Amino acid sequence: MTKPDTVYNSRVLKFYAAYLNAHYPQVNLDAIIDAAGLTKCQLEDPGCWFNQEQVDAFHEKAMALSGNPNIAREVGRYAVSTDASGPLKQHVLGLLNTVSIYLLLAKLYPMLSHGARVKVRKVGANKVEILCVPAAGVNEKPYQCDNRLGIFESLAALFTGKFAQIEHDQCIHRGDPCCRYIVAWEVPSFQKWKWGFKVGTLLVILNAAVGLFLWPPAIWCAVNTASLVVLMGIGFRAAFLERQNLVRTIQKQGNVAEDHIKEIDYRYRGALLVQKIGQATSVLLDVNQLAQVVMAQIQAQLDFDRGIIMLADEDQRRLVFSAGFGFDEEKSELLSRTRFRLDHPDAKGTFVQVFREQRPLLVDDVNTMKNSYSARSRLFAQEMGSQSLICLPIVYENHSLGILAVDNIHTKRPLTQSDVNLLMGIAYQTAVSISSAIAYKKLQDSESRYRSLYENAPTAYFSISTGEAAILKCNAAATELLGRPRGQLIGSCWLEYAASDRGNRTRAQWVQEALQQGRSVYNEELRLHHADGRILWVNITMEPFKGPQGRVLEGRCVLVDTTERKRLEEKLRHAQKMEAMGTLAGGVAHDLSNILSAIVSYPDLLLMDIPKESNMYAPLTKMKMAGTRAAAIVQDLLTLARRGVQMKEAIDVNQVVHEFVTSSEYDSLRANHPGIEVILQLAGELPAIRGSRVHLVKMVMNVAMNAAEAMPRGGRIVIASEFQTLKQGERVKDHPAGDYVVLSVIDNGTGIPEEDLTRIFEPFYTKKVMGRSGTGLGMAIVWATMQDHEGFVQVHSTVGKGTAIRLFFPATNEVQSPKPAVPKIEDLMGHGETVLVVDDEAEHRHIAYEMLTRLNYQVTVVDSERAALDHMAKSPYAVVLLDMVLGNGSDGLTLYRQLLARHPRQKAVIVSGFDESARVKKALALGAGGYIRKPYTLQQLSSAVKSELEKGEIR
Template identity: 30%
Template sequence: MKKMVSNTKGSLAPKFSWKYENDEYLASSWKLFLKPRFLMPEWTIVLSQMKIDLLSHLRNFTIIFPLVVLLSLWIVVILSMVYIRRSLVPLAKLKEGTQRIAKSDFNSPVAITSGDEFEDLADSFNTMSGQLNRQFKALSTVAEIGNATTTILDISYLLNTEMNVIQKYLDFDRGMILLPQKEENCLYNAACYGYSDEHKEYLQQNKFYLTSVEQKEIFSLTFKGQKSFVVNDIAEIEKGVAKKSLEFMKEMNVHSFIYAPIVYEKKSLGVLTLENTIAKRILTQTDLDLIMGIASQTAVSIFNAMSFEKLQESEERFKKAFDSAASGVALIGIDGRFLEVNTQLCHMLGYTDEEILIKTLSDITHHDDQDIVVDSMKQMLDGAIPSTWYERRCLHKDGGVVWTFISSAILYDNAGHPLYFIYHIQDLTEKKKAEEEREKLEIQLRQSQKMESVGTLAGGIAHDFNNILSAIMGNAQLSQMDLSTDHPLQQRFEQIITAGNRATDLIKQILLFSRQSEQELRPIQIKPVVKEVLNLIRASLPASIEIRKEIFSNSTIVADPTQIHQIIMNFCTNAGHAMQEKGGILEVNLIDVELDSDFVSQHPDINPGPHVMLSVKDTGYGIPSHILNQIFDPFFTTKKKGDGTGMGLSVVHGIVKSHHGIITVDSTPGKGTTFTSYFPVVQTEIQSDNKTKKHLPTGSETILFIDDEPVLAEIGKNMLASLGYTVMAKNDSIEALEMVKAEPGRFHLIITDLTMPQMEGGELAENIWHIRSDIPIIICSGFNSKMTAGKLKEMGFKALIMKPISMEIMAQTVRRVLDEIAS
């Protein structure tokens, strides 16, 4: 046996090999430690095995171990694939869940029932998804309601839209918005969703009256007390609200609810109610916060809608007031252009809206009033005045003038910048016409009063003047009777009498002008009247005016000579006034003309046939065409104040018409004017004035002559005495009455003045007729407007002799009356 030792230092079991019969053995040895009680040497244990046998196990291991490792690897791979597969499916489901969430689909939960961590993860995921769903719906609700708030301004449509949004996103069975009805102090259902028709009818029939907060009506608490409620079961609040409210909620099948006040700036605008009829998830403070936020948005939207509604109503009222205003209203830009106008202004100026909106204020303003408009706008823009009031003339579309009264103001924005002017324009045209008419009437009234005064004065003058003329002309006539016909003084007395007659005609003109006498129409020739006027007018015209005349007509017309005199005098006076500065030619023509149908067709106020044409032409400054049709209007004049009243041509026009004639006028500014009048001719011969002495009728009767003027009484006595009558003259009416009483049958005729002191002629006559009713009485008067010929006849007077007394008229009248009585 051969021993080979191979050991490692420090090894607990020394190893060695040995051979036996060519077989090599491998061995290891261990020494045994024995306690001291074992009294023996140390023991060594040796383990040995043939080397070949030991290595055969190792060879088997090198073959089996890789196989085992490879198999293990396959098992590990298979197990890993199974595990991975089991892990990926839940993960895929979780991935799909996240993708659905990304697409806002929160209604499909992740279904994992693995019973491990993945199932727990899926449950957590689904819980998170539910929370996200609620938050998404809340945000969507808030966003859509916010959008509605900014875009919808109709309250009804707005509230119904909010209800639809809440129904779409929030998990409540039904909802309602209650608004106050101030007239009845209650709340009414303004919008709702989720209610059955039966419940809607119930809500419509029942009104939620706003009682005091102390009565604990739930809607009053919410609205008046601005208290919110979140209740998961109405049993929770049985002791906190009124019995009536509980009965209502039970009637409506309410299980859980949230009631929130709709409040804007501390003012309650309504109540938002959301309800569930069955048990659902627990309502939390988060839900209440969301609903309060929605209620707050609703409050803003209601306030905006109400404000817009009020604004619309205000604008509508403004528009109606703007368009329906009795006066014109306009908004005018700072540059003077029209921005907006109402119908009345368009009607006032004759424009359409489109036509006037392209114009400026200056375009419609009369050129003489432009400065007023410009200055007022400038002062307002400068801040000197806040507003203006003034009258100005506007221009109508047809070019006419529209008188207006304007009140204007300037409007500013919040920054103080001027925006535009607002103008109120009142049409004063009719008022101005009325004022002009009133002024004319006032002038006419003053003129009438003046004429009345003139008439009164003229009557007094006529009476006194005729008395004076009676004395002058009476004495002249008596003197002529005392002289021989060839006496040199006869001609002088005749001139006195002629002048007296002219003065008499002048008195008649004064009385006619003052309407104190009636016109005396009789057949006359115009020719001598024209000549007389030209003789009179020559002295009043300056030497620079030449008079040319062509007086050919000898035709007769029916006219009042005094009025014809007035016509010619007015024409000539106006012509002289038109030429007084530069001089010129005054041409007067009087000719016969035949008016044909063509002429008459243009002048319907006159008939065809023979007429006398009187024309007065001047070479003065002429009459402008735009006032030519006004010259015959009363009080119209172009003369300066004090130079004329505007009555002349108006009176002349009236006189010509009363004589069945017409007036035409032709004028060229700067060249002159021609007035032409036409009078119809009559085929009547005029008795020529015979200047030879006529035989005056005489008599021998006894006459009582009464006049308060001693001179006139004496003249009357002498005139009658010269005619052979026995005459008693008295200048006191009382003495005359006493004389008649003393000898009633003495007098055949009484002649008495009308106007006397103590007792007038009319009263005297009545007293005499009481004494003797058959005695004839003749009235002699200088003037009395009250005594007409008809009235005197009714009173019983036999005749009227006007002063100044003509010897011829006296003789003829006295003889005629006495002869009538005798017959």
């Protein structure tokens, strides 16, 4: 079958070659073949087809070298009479009738070209109409139309001896949809005599019938006798001419048949030799043995004196002798030592040229090529003594493997193109056999590497059966993944290892059903049981493996352990939730801080003026406590926003626990849960941790409160502390090895269901009754506080048995800070010092003014950065109480920098509704002496201002 773009048979160009050899012997046919990018072998091969560009190039070069612009038509006329027509001529002569030839052109023409479709119809006794329609996608040239004209003309000459007359009134090259030819030819001479005999017979009969009545008997007999003699002469002449024409035709057909038989025999012997070589080499896997067998078969079956096969080495850098015949010992030794370089650009020997160009070469006289050889190649040719040779490339799939060469140094039999054609088949079969041997060796190496890769791959692989879902084979990674030995896995049903929940088992069964239906599965997520009881998350990819008949033999599975990735994804999702909630909580906390300022601050002022015996004292105290509790919730929100740790100090975890059990919150817990027993199991001489005492106490309270609420009928809470060292390789989640102080809160309550464990640290996630048993922030505050303290949390819970929460804090060698004493308000009173309050909210300015005035300070309040700078320009102030957020794009840090530029020793206290931020830290680094958060109490404000005033003047 020809390719879509190869539509012209090699016979078309062989007609050209035969015509040029006969009429233009001086033309270099090799130059024409090279110009078309072809080889002589392709030209000689009747099974070879060419494309439009190749045929065009051949024609143009032939026309240029011959100087004949009408060569296409003359080649067409010459085509039918030349041996180049081969089987075409045999078919034509076998018809023995001119009309039959033309009528069957539709079937004969495709032997030459697929470029056009031919239709023929008879329009007279010696006339036919031929229509040629170009095939789709074919762009024929005018010379090809001329070539057809020549062929159509010459067909009649086979029988009449004269070219047919052709009327070409329509042509595709003149814009017509098709080429139309009206072909007429002369009637053969024998045919004319036969027509004369028929006409004469009619005349004799007519003459006899009419003369019987008109002429006397004597005359009638004489005339009829003479007519019969003449008629017999005409008949004999017609038969003689017809017999001569038939003899010539049969002789021509016999010659063509003989040539065809010789060609068939030649091709048969070649095919038989190729078959023998293929059979002999089919079981050989050693390349050199293959070459030796090929040489032995050529020596035994063909009449060549010598032969050689040279193969490229593994690096494709040298041609190396592999096998040969017909050489004496001295020349065999020379061949075994000789290496032809393939990597040298100047190498021009015959063997190297054929190897590189992948084209056969028939050298009639080696001496004519010596000047193009290197000195080394000339010496080699001289020592080998070759006069003429054939060298062919051993090529498989456009990859050169070596060369095959033969010569006749003794018999002197000329080497022909037919020899080249025969050896080309042998070279190809040799290439196939060598390539198969190389491929087999590579396959063995690849299989070995594959087995090694399969067995030692870090990814788990196993194969499963279609029916019983049994594991057929597996690698080491699969045994490690499932925690079971290979002997236990092989033969077991892989579905048994799927987690038992309904959705997971359904997905696993779906994978098995997909295998039975011959469908692939990609990245299906499953959960499997490890031998130690752990649940593993895996992605399974399954590809059905089918046999030759398309039946599914097994499923080949790849398992990727995604347990750690799932944990990290969950951690990331949680962190993103916490970040989003933190952003929301930070804004809410700021707004609540502003609202609570009056509730927290004014009761302090009122209680200073009311005696404890007053009826208003208790309500005001409760109002203050309510405001303080509300402020604590705001603090929880700020902790959730990861803004809650203002400063860290060295702290004893045991002291934090003691502060909790002596707090009012602990008393409230015992009162609300009378059936709860709290047991302390605190280790002695623990190292300190760095953290915020207030946050840690709050965190312990939240964990203990959750434990108490998990025991509605009473129970036991154990609060324990210990020191633990995590060694290298004992990483817990993403936290490094090192020394930790571990605080554990253990209860024997209802426990936490598995599906809730991953959500207990989410903000506002709770299964308790909102408003009666918490805000839903408790464990979220624990998570945020542990993040701030660079620690981590472990939660172990069993439904119906209880929960253990372990808090890991990095230990420090710092000395524990003593708990500061709380000074009395009387000791924090001012002595008339000036204070400038800068705040953009009127209510906060008023609260600050009232508190500072009651503390015996001279207070000035302003609402903007500009007003503050104006007042400072008029007179200095002992302390500036500076809000961090001033509105209109300004803030306390910017204002403080401007104040320092004018008053380098200016003292200041920073106030903010947010927790300590990066800008607050920058202000403190510049020299601000303190920081208090809204809503603040009288105690907090007086302590901050007094502490700043008592600092030395030099900073």
